[in-house]
Amino acid sequence: MDFWKRPGSWSVLILILCAGSAVFAFKSDNLREIAFTILLYVTLASSLNIFLGFTGYINFGHIVFFGLGGYTGFYLMSVHGWSIYTASLAGGFIASALATLIGSAILRLRGAYFALATIGINEAARAFVNNFSPFGGSTGLSLNFSVYHQYGGPSKALWTTYGLMLIAAFAVVLISLVIRHSRFGLGLFAIREDEDAALTMGVNAPLYKTLAYVISAFFPAVVGTLFFFKNGNIEPGDAFRLHMSIEVLVMVMLGGQGTVLGPVLGAAAYERLRGLLLTSSALKNLHLLFAGVLLLLIVLFVPEGLVGSLRKRFAKLRKVLE
Amino acid sequence: MILHVEQVTKNFGGLLALADVSFDLPEGWIMGLIGPNGAGKTTLFNILNGVYPPSLGRVIFRGEDITGRSPYLVARSGMARTYQVVRPLSELTVRENAMVGACFGREQHSKSSAKQAADNALAVVGLDDRAEQLAGTLNLSQKKRLEMARAVAARPHLLLLDEVLAGLNPSEVSRMLEIIRCIRDQGITILIIEHVMQAVMNVSEKIIVLESGAVIAEGTPDQVVSNPKVIEAYLGDPEQARLLMA
Numbered sequence: 001m002d003f004w005k006r007p008g009s010w011s012v013l014i015l016i017l018c019a020g021s022a023v024f025a026f027k028s029d030n031l032r033e034i035a036f037t038i039l040l041y042v043t044l045a046s047s048l049n050i051f052l053g054f055t056g057y058i059n060f061g062h063i064v065f066f067g068l069g070g071y072t073g074f075y076l077m078s079v080h081g082w083s084i085y086t087a088s089l090a091g092g093f094i095a096s097a098l099a100t101l102i103g104s105a106i107l108r109l110r111g112a113y114f115a116l117a118t119i120g121i122n123e124a125a126r127a128f129v130n131n132f133s134p135f136g137g138s139t140g141l142s143l144n145f146s147v148y149h150q151y152g153g154p155s156k157a158l159w160t161t162y163g164l165m166l167i168a169a170f171a172v173v174l175i176s177l178v179i180r181h182s183r184f185g186l187g188l189f190a191i192r193e194d195e196d197a198a199l200t201m202g203v204n205a206p207l208y209k210t211l212a213y214v215i216s217a218f219f220p221a222v223v224g225t226l227f228f229f230k231n232g233n234i235e236p237g238d239a240f241r242l243h244m245s246i247e248v249l250v251m252v253m254l255g256g257q258g259t260v261l262g263p264v265l266g267a268a269a270y271e272r273l274r275g276l277l278l279t280s281s282a283l284k285n286l287h288l289l290f291a292g293v294l295l296l297l298i299v300l301f302v303p304e305g306l307v308g309s310l311r312k313r314f315a316k317l318r319k320v321l322e
Numbered sequence: 323m324i325l326h327v328e329q330v331t332k333n334f335g336g337l338l339a340l341a342d343v344s345f346d347l348p349e350g351w352i353m354g355l356i357g358p359n360g361a362g363k364t365t366l367f368n369i370l371n372g373v374y375p376p377s378l379g380r381v382i383f384r385g386e387d388i389t390g391r392s393p394y395l396v397a398r399s400g401m402a403r404t405y406q407v408v409r410p411l412s413e414l415t416v417r418e419n420a421m422v423g424a425c426f427g428r429e430q431h432s433k434s435s436a437k438q439a440a441d442n443a444l445a446v447v448g449l450d451d452r453a454e455q456l457a458g459t460l461n462l463s464q465k466k467r468l469e470m471a472r473a474v475a476a477r478p479h480l481l482l483l484d485e486v487l488a489g490l491n492p493s494e495v496s497r498m499l500e501i502i503r504c505i506r507d508q509g510i511t512i513l514i515i516e517h518v519m520q521a522v523m524n525v526s527e528k529i530i531v532l533e534s535g536a537v538i539a540e541g542t543p544d545q546v547v548s549n550p551k552v553i554e555a556y557l558g559d560p561e562q563a564r565l566l567m568a
Binding site for chain 1 (some may be wrong): 371373392393394397402403405409410411412413414418421422423425427428430432433436454467472474476503
């Protein structure tokens with residue numbers, strides 16, 4: 001394995017690990033909350049990138065797995081008393097199983113039709129959960145406060161959740177790197193560049209893009225469970241927010257679709273900016289407008305995103321930025 | 323016979339694109355497929371490599387019935403093709419393009435061994451010095467050679483070449499013919515669609531002429547050019563034909 005010969009690979013992992021672990025040292029709840037949100041978006045953006053960035057299929061409905069996985073995990077915790085560890089993993093696996101089904105249906109579509117179908121899936125899932133009584137229908141579910149005791153009290157539970165979030169973010173970036181340098185990844189890139197040519201060269205495109213979709217569905221479900229566990233309640237409106245999906249898309253595009261570092265930086269940068277906009281009284285209702293304008297500017301002027309355009313412009317950086 | 327095409331017919335709605343096309347291709351040959359525009363040449367390629375199934379008929383490749391098999395399975399069984407309109411994987415490097423062929427074609431290389439296979443294929447077509455360049459930045463002649471390299475990197479049994487000479491200048495054409503012969507000498511059978519008549523006559527052992535979806539002639543280049551049907555249907559005026567062949 002020539003992993004250590006690629007500084008671009010390990011530097012991004014070390015960046016996440018160091019920055020993420022440093023938060024523990026400060027013992028500040030405020031800092032932890034900021035870091036939690038950034039890592040949440042890093043995970044969402046990086047997992048979306050495994051599908052969108054590597055296969056070139058535009059997905060507006062990535063958040064559906066955050067919602068479905070979050071609901072599944074939350075249901076297992078609140079109704080069946082599962083721990084956050086097993087529930088978040090179960091949420092991930094259920095989301096991946098659903099992605100296999102959904103993917104085998106909608107991945108036959110290409111281009112704009114696929115993108116539209118992903119929006120439809122998200123709205124359909126929201127409507128379904130709204131009327132699904134085991135998940136509490138439109139009022140959702142909430143956790144009994146006592147569940148936090150098994151983690152040593154609410155405060156410790158929050159730190160545990162943060163630790164799990166860090167692991168999830170680390171894992172998704174690690175897997176992105178592994179895929180990017182694998183034979184599987186090469187097949188995905190071939191699909192992104194020209195699916196018909198890829199098929200002709202022997203790439204099993206239907207299988208490969210479904211696998212990418214299934215892998216990308218796992219992580220939003222895990223962090224969805226973590227997010228709603230921390231929240232203490234879940235309802236359809238929070239779980240299937242389409243604009244959250246679009247914001248994640250902006251992060252991927254901002255950083256550079258198809259690169260590994262790009263979505264990480266894009267998520268961190270966009271999330272900090274959004275934080276500033278939300279806390280400023282004059283601008284707090286404008287953050288979505290900001291997201292829209294940003295997306296427009298990226299698509300018009302830097303379609304490769306930050307890391308992508310640096311890689312394109314400076315050949316030497318290609319070895320360092322992944 | 324490496325390829326045996328049996329009574330292949332293809333309709334697109336009411337349009338008959340191929341009518342009862344049959345031929346055999348012996349192993350190690352270069353066979354030319356010629357015919358006027360719209361004769362069904364590329365449609366035949368699309369049926370051979372599984373882009374769409376024939377309405378009727380069978381395709382037997384190395385003794386196996388591959389009729390209607392998906393293109394990626396056909397590629398794995400050892401049939402590679404190039405496209406008339408080049409389809410480079412633009413944002414990947416030249417080497418990575420060839421590696422896709424090596425990884426997913428007949429030999430199913432691992433990524434590390436694919437690199438070697440890709441470099442060998444690039445050397446055959448003379449693109450080895452551009453391995454690190456993005457494929458989108460190549461010129462047309464280089465892109466055509468890249469298509470060949472991708473196909474060759476898979477070390478296929480049979481290579482389908484769709485107008486690889488079109489749009490090339492005379493020196494590029496003669497270079498490409500060299501490459502084609504060199505590929506054949508590696509033991510790869512070649513079926514080539516071509517409009518540059520002189521070139522295809524020069525390089526092929528056997529030629530098939532399609533017109534309006536039907537085979538109207540078949541034989542050595544000499545037999546084909548002297549066939550009155552071909553001269554009339556394809557080349558038009560016999561006098562013109564003689565000039566073309568000169």
